[in-house]
Amino acid sequence: MDMEIINFLNLVFLAPFVEMVSYPIFFSEVIISGLLTGVMYSLVALGFVLIFKASGVFNFAQGAMVLFAALTLVGLMEHGFPIWAALISTIIVLIALAFVVERFMLRYLINQEDIILFMATIGLTFLIQGFGETIWGSNVKPLDLGIPSESFEVGGLLLNEFDLFAAGSGAILVAVLAVFFHYTRIGRALRAVADDHQAAMAVGIPLKNIWIIVWSVAGFVGLVAGIMWGAKSGVQFSLSLIALKALPVLILGGFTSVPGAIVGGLIIGVGEKIAEIYWGPLVGGAIENWFAYVLALAFLLFRPQGLFGERIIERV
Amino acid sequence: MFYRETGQFKSSYKADQAIFPLSQDRWFILFLIIIAFLVIPLTASEYLLQAVMIPLLIFSLASIGLNLLVGYAGQLSLGTGGFMAVGAYMTYKLTTAFPEINIIIVFILAGLISACVGLLFGIPSLRIKGFYLAVATLASQFFLVWMFNKVAWFYNYNSSGTITAPPRELFGITVTGPTATAETRYIVVLAIVCVFALIAKNLVRGRLGRSWMAVRDMDIAAEIIGIRPFQTKLIAFSISSFYCGLAGALMVFLWLGSAETEAFSINESFYVLFMIIIGGLGSILGSFLGATFIVCVPILLTNAPQLFGLSMPIDLQKHIEIMLFGFLIVFFLIVEPHGLARLWQIAKEKLRLWPFPY
Amino acid sequence: MNETAAPSNEETNKNGSSDLEKNTTFETLLEVHNISLSFGGVHALDEVSFDIRKGEIRAIIGPNGAGKSSMLNVINGFYHPQKGSITYKGNERKKMSPQVAASQGIARTFQNIALFRGMTTLDNIMTGRNLKMKKGIFWQMLHWGPARNEEIHHREIAEHVIDFLEIEPIRKTPVGRLPYGLQKRVELGRALAAQPDLLLLDEPMAGMNVEEKEDMCRFIIDVNEEFGTTIALIEHDMGVVMDLSDRVVVLNYGKKIADGTPDFVRADQGVVDAYLGVSEK
16 A cells, blocks of 8 residues: 555656656757747747737737638648748738728727627637638648758757747747837837727827737737748647647736746746656646646746736725 | 506515516516427427527526626636536446436536536636636636546546446436437426526525626625625636536437537537627526527528528538637627627517607 | 713814813724834825724815825725724724624725626615625525525615615616716615615715715715714815814824814814815805
8 A cells, every 4th residue: 555655656756857867868858849839839929918018908819810820821832822922921911810800890899898808809719710711721731831850969969950940030039029119119109008098099109000010910920930830730720729828828927028928938838848748658648738727827826917927906 | 569567566575576577578488488398399300409409408508607607707717618528427427336316316416526626626716817717717628628538437448438328217218328319308408407597597686696796896895895705706616617517417418428528628618608708798598598599500500501502511611600600709799798688688678668669 | 881972063172182082981983093004115004093983974084195095995904004903893903804894884985986887776785785694505596485585685775775865766777877976876875785883985975066965965964863873984075074074084195184173173284284275264
């Protein structure tokens, strides 16, 4: 009896760590793999953060927009468009999408409570997803970007060119966005709008245009994320499940923080991978399905506003 | 002209508080009940019962459950599918382990277990609100589904991972399993749903319902006047999970006959959420209307093209269905955030004045 | 043992604070002693002490940001002071909790109306009865017998409040649709429904026109005289304060600068400098 308990405790609390330490190279590879996945999560989360910062709307449809962007790109390429033309067309489509969303949906929901806006974006998700699938079909589509995906060794670690390229692009994009927000006039306007729509309107900030800009930027970020994901594992509807995965990232990082989205994404990416590789076999695998959420939940219990978020003080 | 209140004075608070204060409403409901219990089982086709009436009722029950939590108590939850799974799997385990227990009792027990699980996952609501709480409920959704998938004990170690409803009887008539007729299953579901809808209505018009709505509208003020927000929220989670669990059990045992965890995925959670948004948050009637709507739209989409002599490929149907739902959600939230239930109310008000315009 | 007599102006003492205890004994319902409250670096309240006698109408006045609402929040337990104590009905506490305050008969209204917007007037007022309703969930599910009788009993009380405040026509209207003045009245109704011993009113007349103010004054006086409810009232309208209140506390920058009858306070130089300005007679 006692042996079973000891064995159990050993399996859960000791053996995995021993394994991590005894095979450090493999462990590093796991971490790197997690970081790379994490970058993807960060990109998607970033899209959420941008829209939330600017319009106070938690745009659940971000995932669907990623999907739609990727599908458009792939679809156009399938029809013979060269990659550059396809990319530009897709960006135009995204901007048009942002415009339509603002004109026909957001404008009417300005004064509603958050929960209604959130549910509206859930509806938007389904709308975009259905629309995208109607046009392009719902099969998995391969996406060949012409980026090399050879693996090579660095100091004994096995790395993949493609993953590095994706991570690099993500990092650059994030850096550009961070600068944009803090140092440009438009960035400032965006932050003003995020704080208070009515006040921003009162000082003359054109709400409508700001929203279009933001949703376009978010769409673009989504496009990059979608391309990266899609090139890796094919473009299919489960991409919108990634939107759900971004939620734990946002919880960790806070809904309004760009660095938070990055750090959160990395933490979740690494955490998931480690949990899956080292503890997964104990319980039959697929821990990745829920680990991120449970981690976020645990986090929420101790720090409801996330790592970087703002503490909300409620006044009566 | 016909639907007027004049002359109907209430001389006691008891009468004023009745669910259907107007006598026209009472007659209407009586009429509906007669149709539901007598006419439909005798005249409806098996297809109508199996594809429309039974799922409509079951999802109404789930919608009521979610509505109590989201519409009345204001706690956003995306974990409906998970709790339905708890009800279904626990019913399976209980009835396979104790086949002699009356199946209705088993349903109720499974619902209670579901309520306990809901209570557990509701604990975070002490500190977390709004979207954050929704994410916490996602944890319950994904975890529960994973658990019922991986832990073979839940499906009695069978190789396919599906749970199948064994035959069970009520008053000597087989109600579950392959030999149970659609009519019998329909009547059982109808009876259960009627009872629990009544219970839900009683809860929301009493002290508990008001506490929920107070916490929903302004929990700080609620706390200051002495309502305990945490307890109130926990009760909401438990009762809501009971209803969802019961609905899940009915789904497997009285409708589908068997199921895998796929049937309880995040998509189910979204569907039930759509039902209550379209039907009307904070309204028991709305739960019924929303469920009816969402259940019927795919049926219409399947059958309508044939009426026009066209045919639509299945996956195109599915895509259009998804688009339509999404569109309707956005549409309702913009035009009438209180859903079909409010439209119904407006219609009744217009009817009161008919034939006058105002 | 103690007599609750309404204090009259003739008994005002000439120096410093009004020490009425010498002549007549009053029962103290609530006393706050050396309350200090700060948020981060901001000192909302700085060693404030005063008492409220049973049956009186006590006004708390002062410029904006003086700490008046914070004081009320401390009294009913929404904020917890860093220092000092609260003595209510003879029990001394370092801090109050909302549950205890509510169950011991403290009710309040809020500066920015805190009604439950999704519910009707009647339901809002019924929530005021929440603490007094005892029947458990099981009976509520059946809505029969004990639960129903309890519901009806409390409905009667709520209806008395509705009659008293003359808001019968809007009984079934969702409060979100009511005009501001009526919302304030409903909020008062919700507080009254709890049949409180101490009623805290945070700027009950704010934003009202003359007629509405007069109605509200009438209600406040009626509540005090008919039901004997003790009232603590934050108010900016000096006319209202002078007419209604028995005694006044003046706060400025979190400190108490005067405490006494309305006439006494009005004449105090410190109060004039800080808040009132030169008084025209």
